[in-house]
Each structure stands twice: as C-alpha cells, then as structure tokens.
Amino acid sequence: MKLRLLLIFIVSYILVSFGWLTYSLVNFSNKEYRLQVKVLQAGRQACVLRLIEKSKNDEFLSENAIHFKFKQAEIDADTTKMNAFLKGFNNGSYQATYLKAADEWKLDIDIREGELARLKSKLNNRVGLYSFQAILLTILVGVGVYGVFNSVQMIYRLNKQQNNFLLSVTHELKTPIAAMKLMLQTIRTRKLPDEKRNEMLDKAISNSDRLNELAENMLTAMQIENDNYTYGKEAFLITDMMERLVESYRMRTELSADIEQDIEVFGDRFILRISMNNLLENAIKYGNDEPLDVQLYTQDGFAVVEIKDQGIGIPESERKKIFKKFYRVGDEEVRETKGTGLGLFIVKETIEKHGGNIKVTKNNPRGSVFRVELPLYVKK
Ligand code: ADP
Secondary structure (H helix, E strand, O other), X not given: OHHHHHHHHXXXXXXXXXXXXXXXXXXXXXXXXXXXXXXXXXXXXXXXXXXXHHHHOOOOOOOOOEEEEEOOEEEEEOHHHHHHHHHHOHHHOEEEEEEEEOOEEEEEEEEOOOHHHHHHHHHHHHHHHHHHHHHHHHHHHHHHHHHHHHHHHHHHHHHHHHHHHHHHHHHHHHHHHHHHHHHHHHHHHOOOOHHHHHHHHHHHHHHHHHHHHHHHHHHHHHHHHOOOOOOOOEEEEHHHHHHHHHHHHHOOOOEEEEEOOOOEEEXXXXXXXXXXXHHXXXXXXXXXXXXXXXXXXXXXXXXXXXXXXOOXXXXXXXXXHHHOOOOOOOOOOOOOOOOOOOHHHHHHHHHHHOOOEEEEEEOOOOOEEEEEEEEEOOXX
16 A cells, blocks of 8 residues: 555656656747747848848949838849848848839848748647657656556565465464374373274374375475476266265265266366365365355366355455465465465366366355366267
C-alpha cells in the first residue's frame, strides 16, 4: 500500500514536471515567434528609412527610373536597382510593390510573402515536437514505473510465498515425526493389548506415508520445475487408478463415486496418480468433513475426472492463482490447514504436459469442483 502511494506520488511528480516543462517550452516558443514578428516589422521600418536615404543620394537613379510616391516622400528610382537593394537587406525579408493609379506610381515596402507563414510553421513544428516528446516520455515513464511496481510486487509475493512454504514445510515435517515418535515410545514403554498396539502401528505407518507423500511432492515439483522429470509413456486404464484411489479414500471419508469402466489414457501413470491424489487430499483438507463426490466419464475425446467437495470453496479471484507454485489462499500465520502450496502446481503442470486441462469452479451449494480433462488413448 505504502509502495503504491509512493509510486503514485513519483508518477504524479514526474507528470507535473513534464507538463510544466512542456508548457514552458511552448510558451517560450510563442514569445520567440511574437518577438521575431516584431523584429521583422521594425526591420521594415528600417528598410523604408534606408531606401529613402539611398534614393536621396541618387543611388537608385538610371535612365529607366520611375517617379514614385512613397509614404510622404517622392523618389526617383529604377525598380531593378531597388529590388537588388531589397534582396540584400535583412536576408531579403522585404519586397516592394509597385502600383500605378491615375497616372501616378505608388511604392510600398512590405514583409515578403511567406515570411510570416514560415515563422508560424516553424513555431507549429516546435510545439508539435515538444508535445510529442512530452507524450512519449510520459508513456515511457508510465511503462517503466509500472514495470518496477510489478517486479517489486512479484519479489514481495515470492518472498512471502517462500516464507509461507518454509513455515508450512517445517510444520508438515515436525507433526508426523512427533506423532510417530510418541506412538513408538508408547509401544516400547507400555504393555498394550495387541489390538491397541496394531492401531498405533497403523497410525505410525500412516504418518510415515504422509512424510513420504510430502517428500514425493517436493521432489516431483523440483524435477518439474527444472524440466528434469521424464514422463512415462504408456497406455493405462485410468478407470483402475481412480477405482483404487476411491477405495483408499473411502476409508477416510464419506465418498460417492461414479466411475465409467474401461477408460484408457496415455502417459505417466505414476505422476497422474500423484496428481489425482493431491486433488483428493485437498478435497478432504478443505472439505469441512462433508461427503465427497468423484466421477470419471468420457466426453468429446477426453477422460473427465470431477472431484467435488462441499467445503470452504475458493473465491473467484483466487481460482487462477492456486495453481502457482507455493501459492496458498490466506495467511500462513493464521491458517490451520497443513500444506506446502505445491500440490496444485504439480497437478496443473502434469495435466497440461499430458495434453489435458484443469479447471476449478464453484460447487453447489458450497465447496469446489476440480475438473480434469485428459485425452483418451487412441490405438494406432
Ligand atoms: P496446499 O499444500 O496448500 O494444499 P495446493 O497447491 O494443493 O497446496 O493448494 C493450493 C491452495 O489452494 C490451498 O492452500 C488452498 O488454499 C486452495 N485449495 C486447494 N484445493 C482446495 C479445495 N478443494 N477447496 C478449497 N481450497 C482449496
């Protein structure tokens, strides 16, 4: 928030400065133009005086001289000589007009045609250039500041996510280890009935499974990230995989399932099982202990897996982000559910590598639906 305010302030400051600079330059050019016009007009006056002076000295006289009325004076001058003088005076900025009316020649000296237009167009060009530069600089600064803002935000977000990751991994590692230690110590120090002892051993095994799953997820995520993972290439029955997964999850939660038979896909059965497992784990974790529903069916050349829970759901604004590495909804320090933010990253990467796609929508009346589509295996 503070960063945003600071950036808004900097951008506003730069924009105001550009605006002010451009305004000053345009203003200066306008003044310069007006001054140049005045100089030209004053120069005309000087030109007239010089012309009169020269004609008094008979410098324009010849056999072809004409008698002119010029202002309050009368002069005799040859037009060719007079034109030559005008051409050499002040870069030829002035011209003479000769008019004969009622047998009387009149002479007038004026600023050369096009001279004022040239100054005006020079002014317009400058104003155009300044405006263009101001717009270009504003765009460049805008893009630059936006880029900096985005990068800083990304670094901040990554930092936060990595912190979250460390916090949750520590928690994920410590909890099953502590539970296993406690159970094994109890088995060793106390004489327990066989049934109780087996129950504790089962719990210890399930905790070690949890550790194994975490290690598997971290390793897979790392391999995927580094493009080191070699995907298996075989046709296999996703029907069997889903049936086995559903059976194992039925032991942990209430679950309805509708699995279509004989659906075959092509790819890496190991990583696809990890992916489906991640989706089911999440459905339990964020499912508020409500029943789950799992479906497998075919549609338009795809095997479709839908996993529905009735839990906390995912706000619309978060639905794209949850597939990013380390991303978890909410704040780690106040969160109660365990996790690393790697599960859905693996799922998305895996499904897309298999030519499929994954989508999350809202379940009715509450919870989430994760829909996975994988291309059906076609025998060649
Ligand atoms: P985690 O280890 O945190 O579960 P995931 O990558 O599997 O990591 O999921 C990322 C985040 O997406 C989770 O932290 C959670 O906030 C959200 N999420 C995933 N699945 C669900 C679900 N079924 N219901 C609600 N939120 C979910």
